[in-house]
Amino acid sequence: MRRHLRSLGRIFETGVVNFIRNMGLAIAAMSVMFVTLTIVLLSFVANVAFTNTIAQITSQIGISVFLKDSDTTAQTNTLLAEVKRLPNVKSVQYLNKTQALAQYEQQNTGNTQLANAVDVLSNPIPATIIINPINLNQIKDIKNFLIEPSISTLQSDPPTYSGEREVAINKITHATDILREVGILSIIIFTMISVLIIFNTIQMAIFNRRDEITIMRLLGASTAYIRGPFVVESALYGLFSGALSTFIIFGAFKGASSSLQASSLGLLNISYAASYFDNHFLLCLAAMVMLGILLGAGSSFIATIRYLKFKTK
Numbered sequence: 001m002r003r004h005l006r007s008l009g010r011i012f013e014t015g016v017v018n019f020i021r022n023m024g025l026a027i028a029a030m031s032v033m034f035v036t037l038t039i040v041l042l043s044f045v046a047n048v049a050f051t052n053t054i055a056q057i058t059s060q061i062g063i064s065v066f067l068k069d070s071d072t073t074a075q076t077n078t079l080l081a082e083v084k085r086l087p088n089v090k091s092v093q094y095l096n097k098t099q100a101l102a103q104y105e106q107q108n109t110g111n112t113q114l115a116n117a118v119d120v121l122s123n124p125i126p127a128t129i130i131i132n133p134i135n136l137n138q139i140k141d142i143k144n145f146l147i148e149p150s151i152s153t154l155q156s157d158p159p160t161y162s163g164e165r166e167v168a169i170n171k172i173t174h175a176t177d178i179l180r181e182v183g184i185l186s187i188i189i190f191t192m193i194s195v196l197i198i199f200n201t202i203q204m205a206i207f208n209r210r211d212e213i214t215i216m217r218l219l220g221a222s223t224a225y226i227r228g229p230f231v232v233e234s235a236l237y238g239l240f241s242g243a244l245s246t247f248i249i250f251g252a253f254k255g256a257s258s259s260l261q262a263s264s265l266g267l268l269n270i271s272y273a274a275s276y277f278d279n280h281f282l283l284c285l286a287a288m289v290m291l292g293i294l295l296g297a298g299s300s301f302i303a304t305i306r307y308l309k310f311k312t313k
Contacts, residue, residue, distance in 0.1 A: 007225060008228075010225075011224075011225060011228035011229055011232060012228075012232050014228075014229035014232070015228065015229040015230070015231070015232025015233045015235075015236065016232065016233075016236070018205065018229055018230075018232075018233045019232075019233045019236045019237075022201070022204075022205060022233070025201045025204060025205070026201075026233075026236075026237060028197060028201070029194070029197050029198050029201045029234075029237045029296075030237050030240055030241045030244075032190065032193050032194045032197050033194045033198075033237055033238060033241035033242075033292060033295065033296065034241045034244055034245050035190055036187065036190035036191055036193075036194045036241075036295070037241055037242050037245040037288055037291060037292055037295075038245045038248070038249060039186045039187055039190060040187055040288070040291065041245055041246065041249050041284065041288055042249060043180070043184075043186075043187065045249070045253070045273050045276065045277060046273070047180060048273070048276055049269045049270075049272050049273040049276070052269060052272050052276075053269055053272075061132065061133065062130045062131060062132050063130070063131040063132075063133065063139075063142060063143075063146075063159055063160070064128055064129070064130055064131075064159060064160045065083075065128065065129040065130075065131065065146060065155060065159050066126045066127075066128055066155055066156045066157045066159070066160075067079075067126055067127040067128065067129065067154055067155060067156060068126065068154060068155065068156045069097070069126060069127075069156070071127070071154050075154055076094070076127070076154075079129070079151065079154055080092060080094055080129065082145075082151075083129065083131060083145075086141065086142060086145060087141070088133050088134050088135055088138045088139070088141050088142060089131055089132070089133065089134065089142065090132045090133060090134045091131075091132045092129060092130070092131055092132075093129070093130040093132075094127070094128075094129055094130075095127060095128045095129075095130065096127050097123055097125060097126065097127050098123070100125045100126065100127060100128045101123050101125045103128075104125050126156045126157070143159070146159050191295065194295060194299070195295075195299045195302075198234055198237065198296060198299040198300060198303065199299065199302075199303045201234075202230050202233075202234065202299075202300050202303040202304065203303065205230060205233070206230070206304075213226060226304075227301070227304045230300050230303070230304050231297045231300045231301055231304070232297075233300070234296035234297055234299060234300030235293045235296050235297040235300070236296070237292070237296040238289070238291070238292025238293040238294070238295050238296030238297065239289055239292060239293055239296075240292075241292045241296075242285075242288035242289040242290070242291060242292030242293070243285065243288070243289055243292075245288055245292075246281075246284055246285045246288045246289075247285075249277070250277050250278075250281060250284075253270065253273050253274040253277050254274055254277075254278070256270045256274070
């Protein structure tokens with residue numbers, strides 16, 4: 001057991017020494033890994049912010065169903081129960097004529113013409129059912145239900161939909177999809193570049209240490225003992241790149257949110273992104289460091305197999 005621990009200690013120590021010795025190559029490898037991990041982190045935070053924006057807008061979107069004054073209480077209760085059973089319905093609110101009138105007056109405060117029209121005609125506002133959907137992409141299911149003959153006969157007017165909000169949510173959803181696709185493509189491209197640079201870095205390190213490796217083989221050093229320092233060296237690339245990427249992105253969001261007093265940047269809610277980053281900083285840091293270590297160590301492991309012709313036993 002002690003011998004294994006000593007071997008691991010020597011492997012780690014040699015890897016750290018090689019990292020410091022090859023600082024020029026390390027900086028080149030870490031630069032590309034930094035860009036890759038930064039894109040990964042930005043794509044994740046932007047996706048979280050977009051999802052929050054969509055959720056906020058969706059929560060404000062409602063479908064108003066206007067009922068006839070002649071509808072009985074039993075018919076209204078039956079309709080409410082059927083609406084609540086629809087799979088895409090988040091919540092249902094029923095307003096009787098008095099409540100609907102109060103809401104109408106509140107929404108049109110300051111419009112004297114509409115207020116006078118309501119006074120003259122008594123209470124022309126029908127009882128209303130307000131439906132909040134879960135997913136706007138599936139709102140057609142609710143629309144199809146409301147136009148069924150047995151349901152439409154209970155309505156005094158066609159249902160109204162939050163058209164402008166629906167257009168806005170569709171634009172945000174489309175932008176989010178594009179961002180996600182561009183982010184994934186960028187991550188793939190820069191990951192490939194990072195792997196290639198690490199390959200070349202490890203290949204040059206192997207070439208520079210070829211005599212040392214030959215002696216180690218002749219002395220009976222195991223495959224893991226020879227490969228280990230290269231893996232440790234590349235893992236350090238990922239560790240520092242992941243940490244640096246997280247701190248810089250965190251500082252950028254905090255600066256944009258406080259110094260610039262920005263609440264949003266287009267569809268990206270800067271304030272929410274900064275708040276999310278602040279609340280999940282340690283988790284993001286750990287995730288980026290682990291991702292960087294896996295990227296670096298994995299690339300190095302494959303490179304040593306490729307260039308040292310090791311057996312995988």
